Amino acid sequence: MAKTYFTQDHEWLSVEGGIATVGITDYAQEQLGDLVFVELPQIGTKLSKGDTAVVVESVKAASDVYAPVDGEITDANGALSSDPSLVNSAATGDGWLWKMKLADEGQLAGLMDDAAYKAHIG
Amino acid sequence: MTGDDTKHLPLEDLHSSAGARFGAFAGWSMPLTYPAGVMKEHLHTREHAGLFDISHMKLFEVSGPGAVALLNRACPLDAGALEISQSKYTFFLNEAAGIIDDLIVTRLGDTRFMVVANAGNAVEDEKHLRALAIDFEVEVDALDRVFLAIQGPEAWAALSRAGIETGSLLFMHGIEPKQNWFMSRSGYTGEDGFEIGLPEANARALVAKLLKDARVLWIGLAARDSLRLEAGLCLHGQDITPEIDPASAGLMWAIPKEIRATGAFIGADALRSILERGPSQKRVGLKPEGRQPVRAGAALFDADGNAAGHVTSGGFGPSAGHPVAMGYATTALAKPGAKLFADVRGTKIPIDISSLPFTPHRYRKG
Numbered sequence: 001m002a003k004t005y006f007t008q009d010h011e012w013l014s015v016e017g018g019i020a021t022v023g024i025t026d027y028a029q030e031q032l033g034d035l036v037f038v039e040l041p042q043i044g045t046k047l048s049k050g051d052t053a054v055v056v057e058s059v060k061a062a063s064d065v066y067a068p069v070d071g072e073i074t075d076a077n078g079a080l081s082s083d084p085s086l087v088n089s090a091a092t093g094d095g096w097l098w099k100m101k102l103a104d105e106g107q108l109a110g111l112m113d114d115a116a117y118k119a120h121i122g
Numbered sequence: 123m124t125g126d127d128t129k130h131l132p133l134e135d136l137h138s139s140a141g142a143r144f145g146a147f148a149g150w151s152m153p154l155t156y157p158a159g160v161m162k163e164h165l166h167t168r169e170h171a172g173l174f175d176i177s178h179m180k181l182f183e184v185s186g187p188g189a190v191a192l193l194n195r196a197c198p199l200d201a202g203a204l205e206i207s208q209s210k211y212t213f214f215l216n217e218a219a220g221i222i223d224d225l226i227v228t229r230l231g232d233t234r235f236m237v238v239a240n241a242g243n244a245v246e247d248e249k250h251l252r253a254l255a256i257d258f259e260v261e262v263d264a265l266d267r268v269f270l271a272i273q274g275p276e277a278w279a280a281l282s283r284a285g286i287e288t289g290s291l292l293f294m295h296g297i298e299p300k301q302n303w304f305m306s307r308s309g310y311t312g313e314d315g316f317e318i319g320l321p322e323a324n325a326r327a328l329v330a331k332l333l334k335d336a337r338v339l340w341i342g343l344a345a346r347d348s349l350r351l352e353a354g355l356c357l358h359g360q361d362i363t364p365e366i367d368p369a370s371a372g373l374m375w376a377i378p379k380e381i382r383a384t385g386a387f388i389g390a391d392a393l394r395s396i397l398e399r400g401p402s403q404k405r406v407g408l409k410p411e412g413r414q415p416v417r418a419g420a421a422l423f424d425a426d427g428n429a430a431g432h433v434t435s436g437g438f439g440p441s442a443g444h445p446v447a448m449g450y451a452t453t454a455l456a457k458p459g460a461k462l463f464a465d466v467r468g469t470k471i472p473i474d475i476s477s478l479p480f481t482p483h484r485y486r487k488g
Contacts, residue, residue: 033155033159033160033161034160036413036445037414055467057415057438059160059161059344059345059348059440060160060348060437062415062417081413084413
């Protein structure tokens with residue numbers, strides 16, 4: 001059973017079997033506005049928490065999405081290459097950004113659950 | 123600017139209740155987007171009518187027997203040759219022919235003109251104009267107006283329904299339809315449209331009428347920027363600056379031939395010598411290959427990796443359906459079809475020099 005976590009930077013992680021699927025929250029996509037391009041990561045890239053994993057581009061600006069924990073990229077959402085607006089229409093579903101193999105599951109303890117995130121965005 | 127320095131639009135309450143998201147621009151808190159979002163707002167303007175609050179821009183009335191002479195000194199312009207109600211795109215230049223601001227000057231009467239200036243430069247422009255005015259028999263009045271733009275193919279019809287007939291007014295002409303009103307057929311989207319300066323109470327009444335019309339939507343600054351970029355229009359502070367002259371910017375069409383040769387405007391000598399030796403760089407349209415936007419600040423290179431220029435505005439063109447940009451390229455390379463590369467976060471993106479505009483202008487010229 002997957003468990004979902006949230007970060008201060010408005011990302012979500014759905015973790016199952018040591019693999020996290022990562023995306024941005026509905027709140028974040030609303031702030032960014034209509035996305036027109038997503039620069040996806042290379043599979044196999046090793047990232048430390050805070051490294052830029054993906055760049056999402058709206059009509060107006062480019063924004064970094066950071067690795068929420070340490071790990072290695074195992075998959076990227078290729079559907080976003082042809083339809084980046086999936087992030088707007090389904091931020092927590094079909095608009096996921098990448099999957100990563102967690103280096104240290106202990107880092108998850110520092111993240112928020114659904115109730116804490118809702119309180120965070122007010 | 124932050125905190126108390128930030129200026130607020132007189133109609134800010136209307137934008138708030140329309141659900142606007144605000145952001146800072148040129149010292150003002152401006153509506154960036156409304157709930158429809160930049161993409162829909164942009165497309166709505168091209169298909170129907172977009173309503174923009176541009177009250178951050180400044181209207182100056184220049185009047186008196188010396189008005190023509192002052193404008194001919196301040197701008198590379200033959201103000202006396204303008205017919206009454208005719209508007210002209212022009213500039214304030216510095217002594218080096220750098221563009222202090224781009225402006226629209228409209229002749230209201232024999233000795234009366236309206237000057238519309240950009241928000242970011244309004245204070246500098248006023249200082250500049252007042253300093254020059256000392257030598258002329260002329261009065262410069264900064265007008266206290268709400269300034270609205272209504273742009274798009276249905277703009278004229280929406281205004282008509284709101285009780286404002288635009289009838290015979292053609293592109294780049296301006297009139298005073300009521301006391302303390304100024305209305306010109308102009309804009310910065312590439313579409314047919316109007317800009318109206320009017321007192322706040324009148325503006326509130328007009329906005330209420332316009333928004334009852336389903337063809338009219340509030341449009342934010344984000345879509346204003348994507349619309350003007352697709353239309354190939356310069357944003358002062360980005361695409362043109364006090365370090366850029368009109369020849370490099372490809373804006374010589376705004377300067378009448380005889381004025382280039384004999385005009386006594388500020389910057390005339392510098393501009394003549396730039397024209398004589400030819401500008402070293404030129405403003406160009408840029409079309410990135412693929413879907414990835416290339417934004418302001420990106421460096422341009424030729425196929426051999428030599429520096430070839432830089433991007434001054436860039437984003438996505440919702441009507442064009444692809445990323446659009448403009449910038450400066452060294453003169454030898456500044457030709458439509460030339461293939462360059464833009465550096466985006468370390469990756470070289472192929473980018474073609476493209477003719478401007480990206481979307482055809484649809485002005486009502488006659």
